[in-house]
Each structure stands twice: as structure tokens, then as C-alpha cells.
Amino acid sequence: MDGAIRFEAVTKTFGAIRAVESLDFVAPFGAVTVLLGPNGAGKTTTVRLTTGALKSDRGSIEVLGLHPKIDGDEIRMRTGVVPPKPAFYDQLTGWENLKFAARIFAASESSALDAAERFDISDALQQEVGGYSTGMRTRLALARALIHDPEVLLLDEPTAGLDPESARNVLALIRELATKGRSIVLCTHLLHEAEGIADHVVLMNEGHAQAAGPPLELATRYIPDPIVLFDAENRPALNQLSELDGVIGISWNGGVHATVKDLERLPDLVNSLVQGGARLTRVEPLVPTLEELYFEMQRSHRSPDE
């Protein structure tokens, strides 16, 4: 598969610590790839390796068809990064910080202003950044990362410190950028943040990718049996589901979540329930959330024999 970013068997160690080990993944062009994993999973190191800020010990990395160890300057010119804790020259104003970024990325001052307006930070540009709130700093960091209209955007926990409305705006902007053909890598440990925005998920843990792919594909792989939500006016009547042919198991959670062998049996199940006296109010095949998928993948990797 062609990808904006491709990691093949990449390893990076710091002394005795293996930050990234045999990491393989592909971030497709024009898509939002979410690096999902707990703190210390190697997400930040992966971002640093992508731009060539760090050099890998082993393995191959390609970014836009270029190699960070050889073409690092060009990759960095075509990439925008928002680090996990955005830092600025605090004695300088927001505008001075943006102008500095514009100079090193050969961008115009008007594009710096546009980026500031996009993140609703233009009113504060004449203030020294030292007086900015965490949210303002994050918005300035996002503006700074987009100042040169990068082809690849690497966002490491970009909504940290943002209020819910700003966080939602940022996620909407990420989606918008992807639709415009930008390739985006979003590092997060927040499952709700990744939900709905990820075109591609890389589940990271202890420096390597446990699983990677589009969420639906991963769902099929890790939760192969469909789940259907049943609800009824007379809920006890739903208990009969566990005895019906084609039902693997049930659990109660605001109705019955029934794991079935395949969805083609659903009409038969509905028919059987109705004949058994159930007055159904809801029958809905469920798409697993990223959270369910994440925990299922973690469980699966912890206990490969299960």
C-alpha cells in the first residue's frame, strides 16, 4: 500500500530503553491516521522519527517518498508538527513567534495571519505568549504548524488543555484538512477523540504496533461476530434470545446486546422473538466503538490463546 508515511521494522533505543521496537505501519495519503496507545507507547518517538528529529537505529522510514536520514530538511519543510506540550519564546508576542515560524518555513506574513484567524487567536497576537492560557498556546501551536500549508501534519495530543468547544473545532479542522488531501497523523490516548475521526488506526503499545488498519477492518478482525441491540416493552421476554439458534451470547446493557453468528439470521431471530411474546421496541445492529475495539484488541494481545 502506498502511504504518506511508511515505517518498516523501525527500532529506536535510548540506552537500555527501547522507545520503538520493530514498528511497522503505513499512514495513507489524505487520511487521518490515529496512533492510539497509552502513555509511553512510543507515539512521540514515532513523530520525532518521522521528521528526522531523531534517527532510527534500525529499519526503514519513508515520508512522502523521502528518507528522513537523507532528506530530513525537505521532509521537515513539508511537514507541520504540534508537539504534546507546545513551547514558544514566552518573552515574544504571538505575532513575533508566528513571524519566526513564517521565516524559517518561507511562508508569507499573510499566511501567518490566516492561520491565526483560523484558530481564533488573532486578537491575542500582540500579547506576549508568556501570558497565554494553555488553550491559547495550543491554538497558537496549531496555527504555527499550518503556517506553510504542510502536506503532512503530525499532531501529538493536539487537544490537550483545550476546552470542549475548541477541542471539537480542532477535530473538525483535522477532518477538513484530510478532505483537502492532507495526510494527518494524530497521536492520542483519548479514545473518544479518535472516535469518528480515524480513517486508519495504529494501536501502539510498548513501542510497537499491535494492530493497524481502518477501524471497520479492525472491528471485523477483532470482533468478528456482529452484535445486535434488542429492546422490548416486556424485557424479560428477551431472555429467550440466549436459546435461539444463531445467537452466541447475550449481555444486558440498556436492552440485550446479542452476539450473533451473522446478520442474515436477524429476520429469523426477530420472528422467533415476536412468536415468543416479545413486544420489540428496538432492533439495531451495532458498530463497535473504537473504545470497545481498543479494549478487545488489548485483551486479545494480552491473551493470544483466548
Added chain:
Amino acid sequence: MKWNHVSAVAGADLRRLFKSKDYWIPLVMMASLFFVVIPFISLSVITSLEQSQFVDQVTQIVGQLPESVIESVAGSTPTARASYVVAVFLLAPIAIIVPLTISAAVGSNAIVGERERGTGEYLAHSPLTTSEIYVGKLISSLVPGYLATIVGFSIYAIVVNLTVGPALGGWFFPTSGWLMLILWVIPPFIAVALALILRLSARVRSAAAAQQASSLVTLPVIILSYTVSAGVIASPGLSGFYIGAIAWVVAIVLIVSSAKKLQRERLLGVSSEA
């Protein structure tokens, strides 16, 4: 190397420094003390003395110097000659101490400071080459010290001419030796010290450690450059030019080799070598 990038790095640093009162108020105070207060007091006292043990001692010392140096000492009375010697020869260290101290304070924090603030992460992900970052930092460390020297030296010249000039029949300062020192010899000595200090700044783990380590570099360079300065002031001709030229060559070699050695990882605070 793109000079636009270098000037962006240096410009951001200089703007930041000059916006920080905590930085430039001590700088102005130190430069004032060494270039104005101490010279003014000491020269005023000497020129007001008709004859003293100190003047006699200076006269004896001058008498033992080489003929060429003795001939360069102006003044018709012992007091005037002693004032000249103090103004021109004995206060030479200020031209070295002030820029080196100021530049070392900035330079020691230059790279480790980026790392401690977190701004090094941004630089590491930027298209700036490590050489551009290094040279930008070198310039932003050199400029405050050298600027303080130029301004301070100009004020020093006025103080010297106003206090000692009347006894010597008019304005006599700066001498050719001092001009050569300030314009040709001092800059490469600062650059040599900074090239080493920036190298240390990239390697140490904290700004405090960098400042400690920088004194290891600064002190020998001050001693060496003071010795050289005294020679240049005494005989500024071709020998002064050669001393400056050698210092420039050493500085350039050190800067180029240090710039090449700076690793991008050092800006992040992580290194495989750590």
C-alpha cells in the same frame, strides 16, 4: 547554509534578550561599572595627584619597558605619563572581561535553554539545519557582548579623554592599539570562547551545569586574551594584525567543527549517547 534562517534564529534570540529586563539591566550595570565608573574614579584620582608613591612606581615600571613602548607613552610630566599608562595599558582587561562575561552568560544557555523551555522540540522539527541553529545561536550570543563593548568603549574613550586629555594636551584616545584590539582581536577571541561554550551547552543536562562549565572555558580565554591584548596595545602594527588573524582562523575552524557536531537530538533532550 541559508543566512535567512541564521538571521531568523539570531533575531528571535536577540529580540527575546533585549525584552528581558532581568538580562539587560545587569548587563548595563556591569558595562557601566567597568567602562565608566572604575576608569573615571581611578583616572580622576591619578590626574589630581601632583606627585605620589603610585606615580613613582608607574614611572619606574614604564622605565623598564621596551624602548618602543616607552616612546609610545605620551605626557610631559610624571603624573601625565602615569595617567596615560593606566588609561591605555592597565585598564585593557575591561575590553576582554565585559564582552566575554556577557557573551558567555548568553551562550551557555543557548542550546540547553531551548531544551529546557521545550522550544528545542520545535527547532528540531523545523527545516533549520543544525549548522544554521548553531551559527544563529553563536551570533545572538556574540552580539550583546560585542555591542556592550563597542558602546562601552566609546564611553570609555570619552571618559579617558575628559579626565586625562587635558594633562596630555588634548584628546588622545583611542590609540591605534586599542582600535586594533577592539575591531580585530577581541571578536575572534569571543568567538573562540563561544564556539566552545555552545558545544558545552549542547552536551550538558541543565542551564546551571552549562554556566558552571562555561567558566572553565571563559577564564583561560580571558587570561590568554589579556596577555595578547597587552601586547597588541603596546605594539599594534603587523604583529597585532597577525595575532588577530590567527585568532580568526582558530575561531573559524572551531565554529565549523562545532556546528557540524551539533546533533538534532540534542535539541530534544534525548540522545543515544546520553
